[in-house]
Amino acid sequence: MDIASLADAVQRGERRAVARAITLVESTRPEHRAQATALLETLARTGREAIRIGLSGTPGVGKSTFIESFGLMLVEQGLRVAVLAVDPSSKRTGGSILGDKTRMEQLSRSPNAFIRPSPSQSHLGGVARRTREGVALCEAAGYDVVLIETVGVGQSETVVAELSDIFLLLLAPAGGDELQGVKRGIMEAADIILVNKADGALKPAAMRTCADYAGALRLLRRRPQDPEGFPKAMTVSALDVSGLDVAWSEICKLVEWRRAQGHWQTRRAEQARHWFQEEVRQTLLARLDSPQARAVMQTLSGQVADGQITASRAAEDLFARIWPEMQPTNPPESLDAATDTP
Known part of the structure; x- marks a missing residue:
């Protein structure tokens, strides 16, 4: 797809081009996501x-x-x-x-x-x-x-x-x-x-x-x-x-x-920050839709259903296995350790 031509058509207000652009940004295919990002960055400069x-x-x-x-x-x-x-x-x-x-x-x-x-x-x-x-x-x-x-x-x-x-x-x-x-x-x-x-x-x-x-x-x-x-x-x-x-x-x-x-621009800036954080959350959730993550989730789901492990502990284990680099370098002390007396 020619992103430059599509961007020009959108800026001219062609309804068919706007419809095609929205279809592109709604697509979840990886190649379409890259094209959608390029299109939105191009059109963001219109002001x-x-x-x-x-x-x-x-x-x-x-x-x-x-x-x-x-x-x-x-x-x-x-x-x-x-x-x-x-x-x-x-x-x-x-x-x-x-x-x-x-x-x-x-x-x-x-x-x-x-x-x-x-x-x-x-x-x-x-x-x-x-x-x-x-x-x-x-x-x-x-x-x-x-x-x-x-x-x-x-x-x-x-x-x-x-x-x-x-x-x-x-x-x-x-x-x-x-x-x-x-x-x-x-x-x-x-x-x-x-x-x-x-x-x-x-x-x-x-x-x-x-x-x-x-x-x-x-x-x-x-x-x-x-x-x-x-x-x-x-x-x-x-x-x-x-x-x-x-x-x-x-x-x-x-x-x-x-x-x-001055509330207009302040509010729009707050909204931009909100949607950045939401995009991060959605991207992390999308990363869980991989064969490795699905296999781990299936195993942990069975353990949660059988009562072998709590849902919160299963979620922590899931992220520890998939993204170990995201674990805190200095994990907080456990509740038991915090309440123990010398």
Whole structure:
């Protein structure tokens, strides 16, 4: 593959080239990983930045409908919009439906929009392992806004906050009360809470839910990256396309304030460090997928199952056999030795 030609096509904003580039970075083949690294290093010099918006919510809350209506509104304003949707993978077959393009039929036909569904595979936290690289490719292609739709797994889905500038949490009417709102996890990561489906017979319930969560947000400790009034709760209707312009106005207000106060670049630097550490962890796990490591793991797994050895001791033995050079030169004294009296 000609990496230079692919990089040029991505920088020109060719959607087919962006799709090919994302396929390349998602590949696990060693030769593709080397090419993907070269491509990302080439495109990193473009210096282009987009507003990265992470979006999460429980299944059925209307994330895809919201993204289509929101994306069409941004496109009408002259912005280029990329959507990276993460689809859950089956634990039985490993497959994914990847049907977000079908759900976002109108947005997918717009020449200024790009939609890419990706399988989550075994990665936890609602995003795929290479979602961050996909965001970087969309930025290099000149997209103004990158929307990252997560799987939708619940209160622990906070990984998307580590690759987005603004984190939106979509909720359904009658989805909780103030006690639900103060639960830690995803609520603490949200910048704006949007109560969707605020239309028709559900509108009164949506208004009550919004009021409950607005009250709950006031009980949370204020974060240094938030101006007065944030995080906040709002009502929207993706079906009636109401409240979306107000939500975009609040997003722009928050982006401008964070840029002016220096939180924007600080946060992106912290995210870069986080993903470096995550890449190290994933690389170490990949190193365990070798014939030698699998043989040792199989032996130790049998010993753990039989109760001959604890899981923690088995893990230590595994690394001692595979990577002896990584063992500490001066191991700490055992607990028994530390508690013995002379």
